[in-house]
């Protein structure tokens with residue numbers, strides 16, 4: 001009859017011999033190495049990290065841009081897709097390696113175009129977050145939004161885009177099928 005101690009020793013001895021256990025040890029080592037390598041990669045190469053996942057079900061336009069809440073985004077597409085669907089009409093573009101939000105409109109007249117930019121400027125100033133504004137060819141308004149402080153997109157950019165979408169601009173726009 002084996003004592004408890006002897007029984008435990010025999011169990012551990014047989015386990016040690018079992019290929020599964022050996023595999024398990026090797027698997028554990030590889031798992032640890034992989035995890036370490038992954039964290040090292042994130043530490044060394046993730047230029048900016050996701051501060052935290054965006055709150056769900058929060059109406060973007062009711063948010064306000066706050067510097068202390070700049071949620072920098074990695075290039076992780078899933079986060080960008082989560083936000084881009086909340087700002088219809090805006091597109092993700094990459095200009096010389098900088099990810100930006102872009103949208104364009106056709107306005108009725110040059111003066112209406114300036115009025116358009118004025119309304120956007122007021123929202124931007126209230127937000128403390130500012131877009132790149134273009135009025136080209138007298139009636140083409142183009143807006144790019146990105147966070148200069150991080151050289152890419154943050155949640156603040158999507159908040160500003162949502163607020164611009166919330167502006168009543170119809171009286172300034174030339175009616176076209178797509179109003180591109």
Ligand SMILES: C[C@H](O)[C@H](O)[C@H]1CNC2=NC(N)=NC(=O)C2=N1
Nearest residue numbers: 128129130131146147148149150
């Ligand atoms: C101090 C001030 O809040 C910052 O300089 C703000 C101003 N507006 C801004 N707007 C944009 N698009 N990106 C910024 O990094 C930025 N920084």
